[in-house]
Amino acid sequence: MGLFDSIYAEVECPATKTKEKQEIQIKWSQQRSLRTYKIGDVVDLDNKNTLWVKEDYVCNSCSRKTRSKFGDFIKVVDQQRHDCYIHIKNNKILEILTENEFSKTKNSCINPDNYEF
Numbered sequence: 001m002g003l004f005d006s007i008y009a010e011v012e013c014p015a016t017k018t019k020e021k022q023e024i025q026i027k028w029s030q031q032r033s034l035r036t037y038k039i040g041d042v043v044d045l046d047n048k049n050t051l052w053v054k055e056d057y058v059c060n061s062c063s064r065k066t067r068s069k070f071g072d073f074i075k076v077v078d079q080q081r082h083d084c085y086i087h088i089k090n091n092k093i094l095e096i097l098t099e100n101e102f103s104k105t106k107n108s109c110i111n112p113d114n115y116e117f
């Protein structure tokens with residue numbers, strides 16, 4: 001399994017309409033090493049462009065949780081994933097929008113799987 005970094009941000013769940021802190025894993029920062037970012041942080045990237053990056057995340061709000069003595073967790077079969085759109089300018093995370101919010105901006109986005117950062 002490859003390493004990743006994570007962005008923690010409040011994103012509204014399209015199913016429950018609640019805004020909750022979500023972990024969005026990203027694999028496109030340089031020298032990924034389980035770092036965590038929040039909105040306003042500068043990502044370790046070498047790309048000065050304004051980008052909208054499409055990602056998805058496992059939703060804390062609508063995924064069924066299983067109790068264990070180590071705390072609640074989400075089984076892989078119970079994962080509910082949603083798309084989100086990360087707005088980056090000068091390598092800084094400006095905002096993260098839901099699919100519905102992003103569609104209203106009429107911006108285009110990149111898919112990190114086939115984009116060279």
Ligand SMILES: [Zn+2]
Nearest residue numbers: 013059061062
């Ligand atoms: Zn959800």
